[in-house]
Amino acid sequence: MKESSLELYDVTIIGGGPAGMYAAFYSGMRDMKTKLIEANDRLGGRLLIYPEKMIWDVGGVGPILCEDLTAQLVKQAGTFEPTFVFNEQVEDFKRLEDGTILLTTASGQQHWTKTVIMAIGYGIRKLAKLEIEGADRYEVSNLFYTVQELEGFRDKRVLISGGGDSAVDWANELTPLAKSVTVVHRREEFGGHERNVLKMKQSSAVIKTPYVVDKLHSDSGEAIEQVTITHVETGETEQIEVDAVIVSHGMRTDFGPVRDWGLNLGQWWIDVNTKLETNIPGVFAAGDFVNYDSKVRLIAGTFTDAVLAVNSAKLYIDPSAERVAYVSSHNSRFKEKNRALGVSVEEE
Incomplete structure (x- = not known):
């Protein structure tokens, strides 16, 4: 009407x-x-x-x-x-x-x-989703596109995919809380503010560039347990144990x-x-x-x-x-x- x-x-x-x-x-x-x-x-x-x-x-x-x-x-x-x-x-x-x-x-x-x-x-x-078949099934467990509560990541192994302001900010916010933080970005350079990027690089966060998230692995089928990342130039792969994955690929x-x-x-x-x-x-x-x-x-x-x-x-x-x-x-x-x-x- x-x-x-x-x-x-x-x-x-x-x-x-x-x-x-x-x-x-x-x-x-x-x-x-x-x-x-x-x-x-x-x-x-x-x-x-x-x-x-x-x-x-x-x-x-x-x-x-x-x-x-x-x-x-x-x-x-x-x-x-x-x-x-x-x-x-x-x-x-x-x-x-x-x-x-x-x-x-x-x-x-x-x-x-x-x-x-x-x-x-x-x-x-619209949040840019992870373009991996079946990724959406983990959105109810440990695949995140935004962070609502930092405390939920305390003592967890966190992988962040992305290289913009938000990805860099979350890396800086979570590094003091999480057991480990790994940042995966497809380019060598990050798009965040210079000061924040420098802070991230000087922290304990592990920076993996130029890599992309390629596969999600789960024995239980309920939550992501490992992530395969692939080097965008050489094709070399690496598997990382995770408790949570944050995707920050922009909008x-x-x-x-x-x-x-x-x-x-x-x-x-x-x-x-x-x-x-x-x-x-x-x-x-x-x-x-x-x-x-x-x-x-x-x-x-x-x-x-x-x-x-x-x-x-x-x-x-x-x-x-x-x-x-x-x-x-x-x-x-x-x-x-x-x-x-x-x-x-x-x-x-």
Whole structure:
């Protein structure tokens, strides 16, 4: 059954990851009527995959578990009470005669908005699975595609397959806990941040490159007991005893129907200008979805993207508006909230 909301919003944000959440907060600072549509059943985006990863690189925030940072971002996103819509994937985009935009979701819900901020990351995310026949049977025992609880790997022989940020991070997190950690990567070079890669190489983790996981062995048929790895150049094989296997081969992504909207999309992202404008008027973008010359691919950088996109959306609606929001110490939107916190507010 089709559902519709007759309300017209100033901005509709597609995507509830860090960029989308901060855009929802900052658009409140700009006194914009805001809606956020998320395909998942909750906010968090890609952060939900790594709840126990330790994050160090957000300005002004000490080392913090990913799940705790996510909780803070979720709380902040709701500061100005935007409308949240969950479990809905936006499929269709249409410009109406009066210039407003009609978004339609897969279920038939319709949403009217003056502007759109796309914070969809790398699109529809699916974990890249281990391409070995029968591997899926071990997903209920000791084959993992993400780490939910580090403690579950204490005193175990862990093999990690992958060479990106997540694989390197898990190796560093698990080395102090596990009996042994072996990292298998198909290339000599790792794709993680340099400091983290160096830490891994200086730890007790055993690094096997350039190798790939080739076979999984189990006498019981219930859990993986040995893994055969193969050298990608010589074909030499080696068998490793394991208690747990973590596969971190990244994400397979798909932008789906968004590719039919007329956006100038590349394979991984969309090119935007310094105002975070796309090639469609009134449609802006932020976060991992965007690319521009000075793009910073950190959570901290995604917050700046969100601010720039919201400011551009505000000026698109009202060219006479201030270019940026007043800082929180001088922004009238925070007066009542400061009073609620018991903070004295200087009246104008």
